[in-house]
Amino acid sequence: MDLFDTKAAAENLKEAPLAERMRPHTLDEFVGQEHILGEGKLLRRLIESDQLTSLIFWGPPGSGKTTLARIIANATKSHFIFFSAILSGIKEVREVVKEAEEERKYRGNKTILFVDEIHRFNKSQQDAFLPHVEKGTFTIIGATTENPSFEVIAPLLSRCKVLVLNPLKDEEVAKILQSALTAPERGLGHLKLTISDEALSFMAEQAGGDARVALNTLETAARLARDSSITLETAREAVQKKPLLYDKGGEEHYNVISAFIKSMRGSDPDASLYWLARMLEAGEDPLFILRRMVILASEDIGNADPRALQMAVSALQGFQLVGMPEGRIILAQAVTYLATAPKSNASYAGIDAALAEVRKSGGLAVPLHIRNAPTRLMKELGYGKGYQYAHDFAEGYVAQGYLPDQLRERKFYDPTGHGYEKTIKERMEWLKGKDDKT
Numbered sequence: 001m002d003l004f005d006t007k008a009a010a011e012n013l014k015e016a017p018l019a020e021r022m023r024p025h026t027l028d029e030f031v032g033q034e035h036i037l038g039e040g041k042l043l044r045r046l047i048e049s050d051q052l053t054s055l056i057f058w059g060p061p062g063s064g065k066t067t068l069a070r071i072i073a074n075a076t077k078s079h080f081i082f083f084s085a086i087l088s089g090i091k092e093v094r095e096v097v098k099e100a101e102e103e104r105k106y107r108g109n110k111t112i113l114f115v116d117e118i119h120r121f122n123k124s125q126q127d128a129f130l131p132h133v134e135k136g137t138f139t140i141i142g143a144t145t146e147n148p149s150f151e152v153i154a155p156l157l158s159r160c161k162v163l164v165l166n167p168l169k170d171e172e173v174a175k176i177l178q179s180a181l182t183a184p185e186r187g188l189g190h191l192k193l194t195i196s197d198e199a200l201s202f203m204a205e206q207a208g209g210d211a212r213v214a215l216n217t218l219e220t221a222a223r224l225a226r227d228s229s230i231t232l233e234t235a236r237e238a239v240q241k242k243p244l245l246y247d248k249g250g251e252e253h254y255n256v257i258s259a260f261i262k263s264m265r266g267s268d269p270d271a272s273l274y275w276l277a278r279m280l281e282a283g284e285d286p287l288f289i290l291r292r293m294v295i296l297a298s299e300d301i302g303n304a305d306p307r308a309l310q311m312a313v314s315a316l317q318g319f320q321l322v323g324m325p326e327g328r329i330i331l332a333q334a335v336t337y338l339a340t341a342p343k344s345n346a347s348y349a350g351i352d353a354a355l356a357e358v359r360k361s362g363g364l365a366v367p368l369h370i371r372n373a374p375t376r377l378m379k380e381l382g383y384g385k386g387y388q389y390a391h392d393f394a395e396g397y398v399a400q401g402y403l404p405d406q407l408r409e410r411k412f413y414d415p416t417g418h419g420y421e422k423t424i425k426e427r428m429e430w431l432k433g434k435d436d437k438t
Helices: 006-015 042-048 065-075 090-107 123-127 130-135 170-182 197-206 211-224 232-239 251-265 269-281 286-304 307-322 327-340 346-361 376-380 421-437
Strands: 055-058 079-084 111-116 139-144 161-164
Touching: 042 065, 042 161, 055 065, 065 079, 065 111, 065 139, 079 090, 090 111, 090 123, 170 197, 170 211, 197 211, 197 232, 211 232, 251 269, 251 286, 251 327, 269 286, 269 327, 286 307, 286 327, 286 346, 286 421, 307 327
Parallel strands: 055 139, 055 161, 079 111, 111 139
Antiparallel strands: none
């Protein structure tokens, strides 16, 4: 089960993809993740001192999770076992436990168990690790592209230190590409290729922080190169169209929709259009986007611009009529309108305050004068007595109470003074002035 047998790796080196051949073997070769691997940083100290605790590597594809596991395997004095969550189950967990116990009993070795894609294990499979992590049978290192808060059970997560790996920076990816281009044995150095600065920058940028994608692109570009030169045109041909990191059922889905909503709430039409484009290009359901826009129109704009809700609902209906690709224009119009509209959450805050009051005070009695009185008995009991019909008075207003007596002075809606709510606020102040005179 140990996949890091160096002899076998050497025999297969020439046949392996460039991304596999160029995997760093030591910390000094590793590029990126300085926040955990720089001099004096946590992970470097743990590796160099051979004092590893259980860890979870959380990061996007190509950020170095498996590579770091291989480096730990080379650097640590512990027995190292690679364990794939895709290919393994409870049976294999028992075999690993037995192997780790034998290593400790007969050879005096500690065991590090690297679990690739640990988020693919279900709860019972993750539970199977717990007693052995607690007893110290092995130290576990899990790798995941998914948020461990959601994908790793709490008891196991509490026993692990989560280390976040970031997407590589463009300059770090460019450094990896340059190294691969010149490395004589593991890389493409034997081809004597040259690459233009524009091509190198383009490939680094298009990789999206994923070293594996970048190296695969370079390998393709090397095959397409003419006259031993990789030009910008060659790089573009090699890249084609890369898929966007966007899992409709995963964390990135929620990250991007959150950025979209917050950009509109923050009145930034450019950012709003960018995140809209990200979702559309990644295949998000436009109707999901539009439903969120309808919510935002009331939650974040409200009466500051009452037309915003009309715009959002019209966009939803308009999109249903025409679909894509023309529907993107309807989406863009609505998004830019909502982003640039004046903002108020007063209605949103008002209903939440009213709900809180109802939950606190319960079903307070409806004042008699505004009760319905469809029968003679109800009229005799005083239902509706004293009610004043607003349209019988000048300007369609008369001062009278509508809340239960216990809440007579309670205010739930407080208009902000932004956009049309400024007019609402002024009218409410004027009405209050008329109340004070009566």
